[in-house]
Amino acid sequence: MDGSPLLALVTEIERLTPVEALKASFIAYPLVNAAHIFGIGSLVTLVLMIDLAVLGRLPAAGGDRAFAGTLRRLALGAFALALATGLPMFAIRASEYAFNPAFRLKMLLLLVAGINLAIFALLDRKARTEGGYQAAAKACAILSMALWPAILLCGRFIGFI
Amino acid sequence: MALFSRRAALKTAGGIAMIALMSVSAAAHHGWSWTEDGFFELKGTISGIYIGNPHATLDVDVEGETWRVELAPPSRTTAAGFTEEVAAVGDEVTAIGNRSRESTEPRMKAVRIVVRGETYDVYPYRVPS
Numbered sequence: 001m002d003g004s005p006l007l008a009l010v011t012e013i014e015r016l017t018p019v020e021a022l023k024a025s026f027i028a029y030p031l032v033n034a035a036h037i038f039g040i041g042s043l044v045t046l047v048l049m050i051d052l053a054v055l056g057r058l059p060a061a062g063g064d065r066a067f068a069g070t071l072r073r074l075a076l077g078a079f080a081l082a083l084a085t086g087l088p089m090f091a092i093r094a095s096e097y098a099f100n101p102a103f104r105l106k107m108l109l110l111l112v113a114g115i116n117l118a119i120f121a122l123l124d125r126k127a128r129t130e131g132g133y134q135a136a137a138k139a140c141a142i143l144s145m146a147l148w149p150a151i152l153l154c155g156r157f158i159g160f161i
Numbered sequence: 162m163a164l165f166s167r168r169a170a171l172k173t174a175g176g177i178a179m180i181a182l183m184s185v186s187a188a189a190h191h192g193w194s195w196t197e198d199g200f201f202e203l204k205g206t207i208s209g210i211y212i213g214n215p216h217a218t219l220d221v222d223v224e225g226e227t228w229r230v231e232l233a234p235p236s237r238t239t240a241a242g243f244t245e246e247v248a249a250v251g252d253e254v255t256a257i258g259n260r261s262r263e264s265t266e267p268r269m270k271a272v273r274i275v276v277r278g279e280t281y282d283v284y285p286y287r288v289p290s
Contacts, residue, residue: 023213026236033215092213159215 010094023092032085039082040152046075047148051141054133065127102161106154113147116140196259196270200289203228203256203269207276212238212245217283219274221254228267230256232274233283243274243281252276257289 013019022028053061053068061067090097097103120140127133133141208227209220217232232238248254258271272284282288 024235025214029214093211096211 006098007095010098013091013094016091019088019091022088029089029092032088036082036085036089039078039080039085040155043075043078043082044148044152046071046078047144050075051145054141055138056133065124097158100158100161102154102157106151106158109147109151109154113144113151116143116147120144193259193270195261197262198259200257201260201269203230203260203271205254207248207250207252207254209250210245210248212243217243219254219256219271221256223267226267228269230258230274231268231270238281238283241281241283241285242279243276243283247279247281248276258284258287 014023022032049058049061050068050071052058053071090103117140120137123134123137123140127137203221203223205221205223205228207219208222209218211218213235216234217238219230219232221228221230232243233241253276255275256269256271257273257275258269260269261267272287272289273280273282275281
């Protein structure tokens with residue numbers, strides 16, 4: 001992944017006109033940055049609530065799968081916001097961030113979290129017929145509770161490494 | 162009993178928050194906590210200029226070693242007069258500011274830079290008198 005093809009690509013991204021505008025902006029950048037924080041904060045909160053509900057540790061959920069389903073749609077919305085604001089922030093200095101260890105670890109953990117979600121979705125389909133979550137689904141929830149806060153921490157460290 | 166467990170939970174949360182804060186401030190490159198108190202002067206050749214969000218930086222070649230010189234956010238840096246027009250790669254530069262507390266890390270945060278005989282104070286209130 002490292003070497004000139006990646007560097008060439010990220011350098012092209014930096015030269016895009018809207019990216020150049022955001023790079024120099026006084027108001028837009030802090031707004032995008034704030035929206036990113038809002039997206040991440042909402043996402044991590046929702047994820048933790050979903051996972052606690054799956055584990056049966058959220059009394060308000062009452063063991064109802066529909067509750068977790070509703071929150072999951074909100075969480076996907078929050079993820080979309082985080083992605084939509086994260087991409088332009090990455091783009092303004094892509095050649096720097098693409099080689100930043102904290103950023104790379106964050107992307108790796110995001111991939112793991114995505115795979116974890118896919119596995120959970122398959123197990124959730126089974127839970128619909130069996131009426132409850134299997135141990136494997138609960139393991140996914142526990143892993144998720146560790147992954148998302150770790151992703152948040154990695155993101156924060158991008159600017160400090 | 163309920164009160165006790167809540168208190169224990171708060172204590173645990175407080176402990177985690179403290180550890181997180183300590184580890185973050187130790188590595189922080191925003192602000193000045195990661196720099197030494199005394200002023201430091203770096204002379205070298207500019208090998209890279211970045212003026213943009215979240216903050217501007219210079220890469221400075223000093224006898225074959227590349228230093229990262231952090232400046233202010235772009236609005237403040239350009240308000241000080243330092244723009245992409247006033248300096249170029251290859252120019253000699255003097256940066257005055259605070260270097261990283263980690264002696265092996267070639268990184269500093271500049272309050273003043275001098276290029277082509279012009280002085281730019283990106284953090285005027287911190288400039289040494």
